[in-house]
Amino acid sequence: MRMSFKAKLLATLLAVVSGPALASDFVLQREGLATTSLPKVQSWMHSEIGDAWSQGYLGKGVTVTVVDDFRSGYGYSGNLGYGQRILRHGEWTRLQARMIAPQATIRSQDYTTGRTVPLNTGLNVLNLSYGMFAPTGYSTSQIGWSAQESSIISYARGGRAVVAKAAGNDGVAVGAATRAGMQDYLNSALVGAQSAIFVGALDRNGSADRKAALAWYSNYAGTNTAVQDKFLVVGVEGSKTGLYGTSFAAPIVSGYSAVLGSKFRKATPTQITNQLLSTARTDTIQGYNPALHGRGEASIARALAPQAIR
């Protein structure tokens, strides 16, 4: 007899911190970033994005929806280049995506609403820097998703939006159980989805001369080739920003997706996804292994470039 019930899912933010600050201890600050600010390459960004900004559109015509914490009383201290601040988790990931794709339309949805994520006209990118955890052992079909996650999973499977999903910070393969016996079922539900990208973290931005390694906390692709084919890594320069975790890897891929979408205005979410995956670099990673690093380190420069030119 098949059991069908709603497993109690625990939404968990995927930042690595010793402990978020309580609002009672600190004053949660506003982002303070004017939307008309000119883009500036920050130390935590890959140098390629600066080259990509030298001329052209930067996410124009694309909508990035950040599904994250925008309501809680918990804040994280960090600095993305505009001074030390304490912001909610979603405010950080939203700010990151905005800094990578300054001309994209950025929307926010608190992850506790459970409501269907609306899509805008044009290309849509969803940033998910959280996981949905329950004890391991269930199949994804046994999970009773809210309208929010149902819509996200549907968009990814149907290729209606690029879904950048933080891989997780338990140092296990995507879809595997953590040491505590829990499993991120949102990860599991997105395996095989045509426009989903799992994003792991490198310890820094890599280059051919100075290769990066998988961050100590980052989940990795694992032996499932369906995950490997949809897994990217990016540098999370936590020593510069104070922000560690695959939570801060996914927004970079979300931003890259928006920049790509503003250049290739007729491209579908699946085409955008495939372009980032097919142009990822393996020569910038120490001991590259698809079971760890999937397709490799995302490269916006190569994703924007033609395959051939004459």
Place this chain on the structure above:
Amino acid sequence: MGSRAADAEGRPVETHLLGIAVGSELSSLARSLARGGYELADGTPTDFRDWYGTDRPELRIDMLTRLGPGAGLIWGLNTGERGEKYRIHPGLKLGMILQHEASPRSTLTLQVTTVIGGGLREENCIADYGEIGGVQPVNCRLAAAPIAPEDSLQHTLRVRAREASRIDLSYRVRF
């Protein structure tokens, strides 16, 4: 250096070589385009020197034919220049120079010249973006930039030299 012919009344007509120069303002512009490059999607490097370099820079020859006291015809030829993705068309330079002895020690000179032809025209590339963008024309220099390929075409250069038409008025005093 000069040569002598005769006008209709038998007076000698002198033609002088004003100068021979290698390169031009537009030639320098083409050299500036040759700086840089980018990687293709698979990492293959492109070098703009392959597109905007040349072994035969433009040659300019300027001549002056004296028409009479204080008047001359300026004429000359720009040979043009070609690279894989640009061309500087040959040009014909025409003009007049008039001199007036305002005083025993001063001279007023008016020189008017124009160049017919001689503009720089950049050629577009054909880029293959694969599944995401297909094959389409694009500005060669901007093929890897985050600008839509169709929008990059408006940045393709069609340029005339700034000094294509020129008027010079000078007053010289000798002391």
